Amino acid sequence: MKLIVGLGNPGIEYQFTPHNLGFLAVDRIAEQCGVVVNNRHCHAQTARARIGNEDVVLAKPETYMNLSGMSVRELVEEYEARPATDLVVLYDELDLPFGTLRVRPRGRSAGHNGVESVIGALGTQEFLRIRMGVAPEHAVADGAKYVLSQFKKAQYPAVDQVLDTSVEAVKVILAEGVQAAMNRFNRKAEEEAAGGE
Numbered sequence: 001m002k003l004i005v006g007l008g009n010p011g012i013e014y015q016f017t018p019h020n021l022g023f024l025a026v027d028r029i030a031e032q033c034g035v036v037v038n039n040r041h042c043h044a045q046t047a048r049a050r051i052g053n054e055d056v057v058l059a060k061p062e063t064y065m066n067l068s069g070m071s072v073r074e075l076v077e078e079y080e081a082r083p084a085t086d087l088v089v090l091y092d093e094l095d096l097p098f099g100t101l102r103v104r105p106r107g108r109s110a111g112h113n114g115v116e117s118v119i120g121a122l123g124t125q126e127f128l129r130i131r132m133g134v135a136p137e138h139a140v141a142d143g144a145k146y147v148l149s150q151f152k153k154a155q156y157p158a159v160d161q162v163l164d165t166s167v168e169a170v171k172v173i174l175a176e177g178v179q180a181a182m183n184r185f186n187r188k189a190e191e192e193a194a195g196g197e
Helices: 018-033 065-078 113-122 143-147 153-176 178-195
Strands: 002-006 039-041 044-051 054-061 087-097 101-104 128-135
Touching (some): 002 018, 002 065, 018 128, 018 143, 044 065, 044 153, 065 113, 087 101, 128 153
Antiparallel strands (some): 101 128
């Protein structure tokens, strides 16, 4: 069983904020699979789905971002998943340009409290992650305040695009492996970044 976990904060006030891109991505995957993520299980909202040849559990931890690891650890234990091969975590990344996406097989948290919590709870940095860029166009004084602010209307097309790309990245990871996904999506992100300079 593969676990596809999006990080975010529960509550309508956080729904359409940069910090909730992980939740929005899981909802987009669920929508394409014809399921709704609304079962309460392991301190998360979950749904079972099938993507290609893989049975997956889609999950949105309800523990709030900074305690995401508690829910992820419960899910990993419940489904006897191996973090290095069976877990994919989707989340927002302030270090990447808005609307870009990068696939990574492991790594540090880079200051992301949700990822820090997952690393701490699992005791390993070895899990797949899909990082979705939310860096603002102009510098902001308070990054924490920015990621909890509502998206601006002008950002919607880029948000929509990165959510669709995240669905594609999950499909490629499951069907062809993380290296294939990195080759396809990380190169594309680099080309877009270079084209925008």
